[in-house]
Amino acid sequence: MDLPTGTITFLFTDIEGSTKLWERSATAMQRALTRHDEILTEAIEANDGHIFKKVGDAFCAAFSSAPAALEAVLTTQRALCGEPWEEGCEIRVRIALHTGSVEERGGDYYGPPLNRVARLMSAGHGGQVLLSLATQELVRDGLPPGVELRDLGERRLKDLFRPEQVFQVSAPELPSSFPPLRTLDARRNNLPIQPTPLVGREREVAEVCERMRQEEVHLLTLTGPGGTGKTRLGLQAAADLAVEDFEGGAFFVPLAAITDADLFFGEVAGALGIRESGDTPLPTLLKEYLGRRELLLILDNFEQLLGAAPLVSEILAAAPQVKVLVTSRVSLGLYGEHEYAVPSLSVPDPRHLPLVETLSQYEAVRLFIERAGAAKADFAITNENAPAIAEICARLDGLPLAIELAAARVKLLPPKALLNRLGNRLKLLTGGAKNLPARQRTLRGAIEWSHELLTQGEKTLFARLAVFSGGRTFEAIEAVCDAEGDLPVDSFDGVSSLLDKSLLRREEGPQDEPRFAMLETIHEFAREKLEESGEAEEIKRLHAEYFLSFAEEAEPELEGPAQVEWMHKLEAEHSNLRAALSWAHETANAELGLRLGGTLWWFWSIRGYAVEGRRWLAEGMSRSQAVPANIRAKALLGLGELVLMQGECEPATESLERSLLLYREVEDKRGEAYALFFLGWVATLRGSLDRANELFEQSVALSRENGTKRDIGFMLNGLASSIMACGDYTHATTVYEESLTVSREAGDMQGISAITGNLGYLLVCTGEHEKAELLLRESLKMAQSLGDTHSIATCLGLLGMVALNGNDTGTARRLAEESLMVNREVGNRLIIIDNLELLAGVAGLKEEAVRAARLWGASETLREAAGTPVLDGEWTLREEFIIPSRRQLDEALFEEAFAEGCDMALEDAVAYALNEKTDV
Numbered sequence: 043m044d045l046p047t048g049t050i051t052f053l054f055t056d057i058e059g060s061t062k063l064w065e066r067s068a069t070a071m072q073r074a075l076t077r078h079d080e081i082l083t084e085a086i087e088a089n090d091g092h093i094f095k096k097v098g099d100a101f102c103a104a105f106s107s108a109p110a111a112l113e114a115v116l117t118t119q120r121a122l123c124g125e126p127w128e129e130g131c132e133i134r135v136r137i138a139l140h141t142g143s144v145e146e147r148g149g150d151y152y153g154p155p156l157n158r159v160a161r162l163m164s165a166g167h168g169g170q171v172l173l174s175l176a177t178q179e180l181v182r183d184g185l186p187p188g189v190e191l192r193d194l195g196e197r198r199l200k201d202l203f204r205p206e207q208v209f210q211v212s213a214p215e216l217p218s219s220f221p222p223l224r225t226l227d228a229r230r231n232n233l234p235i236q237p238t239p240l241v242g243r244e245r246e247v248a249e250v251c252e253r254m255r256q257e258e259v260h261l262l263t264l265t266g267p268g269g270t271g272k273t274r275l276g277l278q279a280a281a282d283l284a285v286e287d288f289e290g291g292a293f294f295v296p297l298a299a300i301t302d303a304d305l306f307f308g309e310v311a312g313a314l315g316i317r318e319s320g321d322t323p324l325p326t327l328l329k330e331y332l333g334r335r336e337l338l339l340i341l342d343n344f345e346q347l348l349g350a351a352p353l354v355s356e357i358l359a360a361a362p363q364v365k366v367l368v369t370s371r372v373s374l375g376l377y378g379e380h381e382y383a384v385p386s387l388s389v390p391d392p393r394h395l396p397l398v399e400t401l402s403q404y405e406a407v408r409l410f411i412e413r414a415g416a417a418k419a420d421f422a423i424t425n426e427n428a429p430a431i432a433e434i435c436a437r438l439d440g441l442p443l444a445i446e447l448a449a450a451r452v453k454l455l456p457p458k459a460l461l462n463r464l465g466n467r468l469k470l471l472t473g474g475a476k477n478l479p480a481r482q483r484t485l486r487g488a489i490e491w492s493h494e495l496l497t498q499g500e501k502t503l504f505a506r507l508a509v510f511s512g513g514r515t516f517e518a519i520e521a522v523c524d525a526e527g528d529l530p531v532d533s534f535d536g537v538s539s540l541l542d543k544s545l546l547r548r549e550e551g552p553q554d555e556p557r558f559a560m561l562e563t564i565h566e567f568a569r570e571k572l573e574e575s576g577e578a579e580e581i582k583r584l585h586a587e588y589f590l591s592f593a594e595e596a597e598p599e600l601e602g603p604a605q606v607e608w609m610h611k612l613e614a615e616h617s618n619l620r621a622a623l624s625w626a627h628e629t630a631n632a633e634l635g636l637r638l639g640g641t642l643w644w645f646w647s648i649r650g651y652a653v654e655g656r657r658w659l660a661e662g663m664s665r666s667q668a669v670p671a672n673i674r675a676k677a678l679l680g681l682g683e684l685v686l687m688q689g690e691c692e693p694a695t696e697s698l699e700r701s702l703l704l705y706r707e708v709e710d711k712r713g714e715a716y717a718l719f720f721l722g723w724v725a726t727l728r729g730s731l732d733r734a735n736e737l738f739e740q741s742v743a744l745s746r747e748n749g750t751k752r753d754i755g756f757m758l759n760g761l762a763s764s765i766m767a768c769g770d771y772t773h774a775t776t777v778y779e780e781s782l783t784v785s786r787e788a789g790d791m792q793g794i795s796a797i798t799g800n801l802g803y804l805l806v807c808t809g810e811h812e813k814a815e816l817l818l819r820e821s822l823k824m825a826q827s828l829g830d831t832h833s834i835a836t837c838l839g840l841l842g843m844v845a846l847n848g849n850d851t852g853t854a855r856r857l858a859e860e861s862l863m864v865n866r867e868v869g870n871r872l873i874i875i876d877n878l879e880l881l882a883g884v885a886g887l888k889e890e891a892v893r894a895a896r897l898w899g900a901s902e903t904l905r906e907a908a909g910t911p912v913l914d915g916e917w918t919l920r921e922e923f924i925i926p927s928r929r930q931l932d933e934a935l936f937e938e939a940f941a942e943g944c945d946m947a948l949e950d951a952v953a954y955a956l957n958e959k960t961d962v
Contacts, residue, residue, distance in 0.1 A: 045092050045149065046106040051141040051177055052151075052159045053091065053103040053111050055082065055118075058134045058168030060099050070131040075099055078133050081121045089114040094150060104151065108180035111139050112211070115171050116186065119216050123169070134168025141176040145402060152402060154203075154239040154412075161199040162206065165223045165285075169216070172223075175207035189213045198226040200281040202236045229284045230291035230337075232313055233277055240278050241412060241442075242387055242405030243271070250279040250382060254338075254365060255287060259380050260358050263344075263368040266384035267544040267564060268488030269443030272369040273342050275384055280340050280367060288365075290337030298343035303350035310339065310357070325356075332361035344370035345495055345543070351376055371492050371544045383547070386440030386561070392433040398425055406435035406445055413449035421452055430457035437464055439561040443488055489567045492545055499531030500539050505575050507540075508568035509585045512617025513549060513557040518588060525584045552610035586622035590634060593619060593641045600644055601752040603789035606828055612645045613829065623658050633669045636662040636677040643680025647687060648792060650831030650868035656684040675704035675713055683720050687832065689871030689908040691724050698724065715744035715753065719760050726764050727872070728909055734764040755785035755793045759800065766804055774804060792833075795824035799837050811844045818844070835864040835873055842880050846887070846923075855884045859956055866952050874952060875904050881955045883923035891930035892939045898924055899943025900951035 057063070057078065064071045078099065086093055086103045089110040095102040105111035115137050122135055140162055142155030158174065166172045173181070178191055185191070191209040198205050208225075212218045222228050240247075253262055264272045277294065284292035295313045300306070307325045311317070316331055318324045341354070351374040354366060358378075368374060373381050387405035390396065401423065402408045410431055414421045423431060434457060438444040451460055496504060506523040507514065514522075520533045529536070537558060540546040545564055551557040560568060572578045592615065599608040612619070619642065626635030639659045646655030659681040666674050682697035698721050705713035722737035738761035745753040758781035766774035778801050785793035802817035818841050825833035842857035862877040882897035928936050946954065 045094055045146050045151075046104050047146050048106075049141060049143050050151070050155075051105045051108040051111040051139055051180070052155060053086070053101070053105065053114060053137065053139055054159045054163040055101045055135050055137045056163055057099045058136055063131055063133075066130055067128075070128045074127055074131045074133050077125060078122070078135070081125070082118055085114045085117040085121065088117070108139070108141055108177050109184055111177075112173075112181050112189075113186070115139065115211065116189065116213055116216075119169065119171060119213075123216060136163060136166035136168055136170050136172075138163035138166060138172045138174075139177045140174040141180060152408070157201055157239060158199070158203075158206070161201045162208065165197065165199060165208070165225045167220045167224075170220045171211035171216075173209040173211065175209070178207075178209045186213075192218075194223060197223055198235070200226060200278075200285055201239060202226075202233060202277055202281050203239045204235065224285050226281060226284060229288065230293075231284050232293050233281055233284070233340075234294060236274070236277070238412075238416070240274060241409040243275055243278065246275055246384065247278050247282065250275065250367075251282050253380060253382060254279065254283055254367060259365070261354065261366045261368065261374070261376060261378060262380045262382055263370055263373050264382050264384050265370060265373055265542075265544055267371060267441075267561060268492055269441040269563070270384045270386060270544075271442040272384050274442070276340055276342065276367055276369045280338055283338055288336055288338045290335040290363075292338040292340065294340045294342065296342045297347050301346050303347060303353065306347060306350035306353050310341075325353075329357065329360035332357060332364050335361070336363035339364060339366045341366060341368045344368050344374065345372045345492070348372060348374065372495065372542045375542075383544075387435075387442060387445070389436045389440040390432045392429065392436050395429060395432055398423060398428045401428055401432065404432075404435065406438075406440040407431060409442060410435055410445050410449045413446050414452045417450045417453050427457040430461045434461050434464065437461075437562060439563055441561065441563060444563055486567070489564055492543055493567070493571075495543055496539070496545075497531065499529070500536050501571070502530055502575070503533070503536040504540060504545060504568055505571035506577075506581050507546070507558075507560070508565060508572040509578075509581045509621070510618055511621040513551070513559040513614070514618070515551065515555060515557055518592075518618075519558065521588045522581065522584045525588075551614045553607060557614065582625045585618070586625045586631075586634060586638075589615065589618050589622040590638050590641075593638055597641050597644075600792075601750065601788070601790060603791075605789075605791055609645065609648065609828055612642070613649065616651075627661055630665060632662055632665045633673060636666055636669055636673050640673060640676035640680055643677075643684060646680075647683055648828065648830045648832065650864070650870075652684045652687040652868055652870070656681060656688070659684070671704045672708045672710060672713075675701050675708065675710065675717075678704065679713065679717055679720070682717075686720060686723060686727075687868075687870055687872075689875075691728055691909050695721065695724050711744050711748035712753065715741045715749060715757060718744070719757055722760055722764060726767055731764060731768050734767070735761070738764050751784050751788035752790045752793060755781045755783075755788060755790060755797070758784065759793065759797050762797075763800055766800075766807070771804055771808055775801070778804070791824055792828055792830060795821050795828065795830060795833055798824070799833060799840070802837075803840055806840060806843055806847075811847050815841065815844045831864060831868050832870060832873075835861045835868070835870065838864070839873055839876050839880060842877075846880060846883050849887065851884050851887050854880065858884065862952060862955060871904065871908060871948065874948070875901050875908070878904070878951060878955055882927070886923045886927035886930070889930055891927050891936070894923075894927040895931065895936050895939035896943035896946070897951070897955060898927065899940035900946045900954070901943075903944045903946075904948060904951065 082101050083093065089105070090107070091103045091105045091111065091114050093101060093103045118137070122133055127133055138159050140155055140159035142153070142158065144151045144153035144155050162172050162174055173191065182191060190212045192212050194208045194210055196205045197208045208223065226233065250262070250264070253259055264276050266272050280292040280294070293313045295310050297309060300309060307328055311324055311328045314331065316328055319327065354374060355376055357364065358366065373379060387409060389406045390401060390404045395401065402411060411423055434448055435445060438448060448460060455463065493501065493504070503523055507519065509522065510518070516537065519537060523529055524533050537546065541548060546558045546560060549557045549559050572581065596608045596612055599605060619638065623635055623638055626638065639655070639662050643655055643659065646652060659677050663674070663677060663681065678697045678701035682694045682701060685697060686694035698717050702714060702717035702721065705717055718737050718741040722734045722741060725734035725737060738757065742754070742757040742761055745757045758777055762774045762777035762781055765777060778797055782794065782797045785797060798817050799821035802814045802821060805814035805817065818837050822834065822837035822841070825837060838857045838861035842854045842861065845857060846854035858877050858880040862874060865874045865877060878897050878901040882894045882901065885894035885897060943951070
């Protein structure tokens with residue numbers, strides 16, 4: 043059933059004291075709850091309402107008509123009041139109605155009215171029905187006989203947004219006398235009303251409240267960089283806590299305007315309305331006052347007043363029933379202090395966007411949409427601007443301040459144009475509301491505020507840390523930022539201070555090694571400071587040299603038992619490695635760039651970065667005349683292999699033959715063996731199997747004399763594959779088994795995974811599909827642990843072949859599409875062709891003959907262009923599945939569809955295969 047849309051009246055319910063009822067008698071409560079659910083469901087559905095969510099024993103329902111919602115409420119409360127509940131298990135339900143416009147998606151609703159009705163409901167008592175002004179205006183002129191709406195006045199709900207005019211429903215047979223509403227008005231407080239509703243943060247508010255309710259927590263500090271919304275989160279948590287937990291209320295103490303610790307007690311006393319009297323010092327008066335009360339203090343922006351931190355301890359010692367909630371960019375460093383790091387708002391991944399209808403499930407996007415709508419009344423998210431909005435939110439790190447400033451710019455710039463100007467976000471994001479503090483009117487001001495808290499030595503470290511990209515380990519920080527021993531602060535102390543001041547954040551890296559990252563907005567500010575320092579080029583050189591050394595340390599580890607660990611380490615540092623390569627390119631340091639690229643090519647190949655790695659190596663080779671021959675030989679080997687992965691045999695051959703000549707020139711037998719090996723693969727793909735066997739045998743012989751066990755296993759794997767391509771499965775199996783034995787002795791998991799997968803493919807070719815599936819799944823598991831993108835995609839495709847052989851078209855299609863999506867991302871054309879043929883076979887079995895013919899045509903053209911014919915020893919889908927496709931169509935129609943497939947470019951064929959493109 044479709045949910046109502048547009049302007050909707052929401053009905054929210056909650057059972058008063060349900061926890062105690064469950065504790066009293068779980069069995070009786072279960073029976074009562076069943077009856078409660080029946081009454082509510084019947085009343086709501088009888089009045090055309092739609093229950094869209096149940097949370098525990100609470101109901102959330104939507105109505106197109108406010109009078110219908112009121113009738114459902116009256117029916118519910120009368121039935122509940124008349125129900126003969128078991129003794130000690132009387133169900134009393136509080137209900138609220140509020141009307142507003144929201145967004146419906148995925149069977150749920152999103153928007154401020156949902157928060158509003160929840161807050162209104164939480165203000166009531168069991169048996170009470172509350173209406174907002176918006177709902178009251180819709181029902182007041184048609185109230186049922188005897189029903190009245192009692193005006194309870196303007197009340198401050200816990201959302202800190204504008205006060206709400208609240209009305210209570212009075213009707214015959216229903217209770218009418220209740221305690222005062224649970225609103226902020228019921229407690230003393232000075233919490234400021236907020237100009238806009240809080241977007242998101244439900245989880246964070248709940249977590250902060252839970253922490254503050256713990257008996258042992260008396261001081262909780264919300265920390266985070268400027269712009270994360272610490273104050274707004276603290277205020278909302280305080281509002282919730284004030285109503286439920288602190289009889290003396292909650293009091294907000296803004297501290298941003300003072301820097302003198304001697305003024306601290308005066309600011310707190312002023313917020314509480316305490317004035318000096320007689321000869322008693324103000325601190326004494328304040329402590330005596332607080333010592334008699336149970337209340338919550340919110341100390342806002344404490345970071346520039348850290349000298350007053352001991353005074354907070356004095357307050358807590360004198361007032362055991364007082365709790366303190368602090369917002370600060372730096373923790374106070376007090377004994378007994380608890381810390382809560384305020385996260386950024388959730389953001390989507392711009393590379394994998396959800397549907398536009400669900401994009402606003404991300405808090406950052408929702409905030410952008412709401413603030414943009416306030417700036418430009420006709421603003422709306424569309425298919426056209428959604429990708430730009432998502433990327434804006436991601437590039438602004440989900441920082442509420444940055445997103446609000448960006449959203450305000452839609453008056454001048456549409457999202458796409460705004461995104462294009464985010465290269466200098468610190469300059470662009472200015473002009474916040476005039477009634478905000480200066481530091482909150484620009485993103486630069488918010489970050490500068492934190493920067494000014496640093497000592498000179500910390501500022502130097504902060505600037506030097508800008509050279510890193512995507513995070514940094516402490517070892518790397520020491521090696522790069524203090525390479526000359528000239529850092530004016532101890533590295534450990536400096537990093538610790540930057541963490542405390544929210545300019546760094548700690549993340550867990552591989553093997554639980556801590557990594558230290560910057561939000562990109564802070565990183566941009568740090569880069570400016572590094573350029574201003576005059577030492578940027580020297581720090582960049584040190585950074586590049588360190589990561590070259592790191593990569594060269596990792597290289598031999600990729601061949602043995604620790605290869606999984608080191609693959610993960612290289613992945614964690616990939617952004618830094620890219621930064622080092624960029625520096626080498628910008629400074630024309632071809633030797634460093636080629637050394638680094640030649641060291642990384644195997645990592646790029648395994649992890650699916652063939653396109654990127656090819657670009658780096660090609661750029662380096664274009665200016666490599668003065669680079670030593672051994673370095674050029676290694677770079678050319680890597681370039682040839684990466685090009686071969688993309689199915690381009692001619693340029694791969696050129697690079698590999700040049701590499702072979704250089705390896706022979708410098709008498710590097712191991713390198714020569716690898717060049718021969720990959721030339722053997724080229725020959726295999728081209729169908730020159732005699733030449734392939736010759737090349738593989740030469741590579742095996744050289745490896746046995748000069749290589750490691752890993753090398754020998756690697757070369758034997760290639761030889762076995764060439765033998766299998768000739769159709770000699772028995773000989774191929776023998777060589778594969780020797781290869782597997784040697785690779786196991788070497789501890790080469792990647793080699794074991796690849797050989798196991800090849801053995802699985804051999805069994806596919808011989809028709810032993812059950813055994814093949816076991817081996818392929820084993821290979822897939824190992825490949826996934828390595829992050830071996832190429833092998834993962836290969837295994838998925840081969841498992842799809844096995845599924846198709848068993849006529850399981852659903853599994854075959856799913857596996858083929860998974861493989862195809864991976865291969866599209868990494869640019870592996872050879873397996874893309876196999877994926878297209880597999881999906882053609884699926885289409886044929888499902889009698890989608892036109893689709894099958896188009897995919898057969900596309901795969902044939904692409905295979906011809908790549909120069910990779912189907913080999914005699916391969917099990918081909920074509921012979922088995924193309925004939926049924928032909929039989930399903932008139933010959934002329936089949937040829938027409940086949941020709942349409944032949945005309946498809948690679949990208950179009952992939953999109954068509956994935957149902958992303960329906961026309962041809």
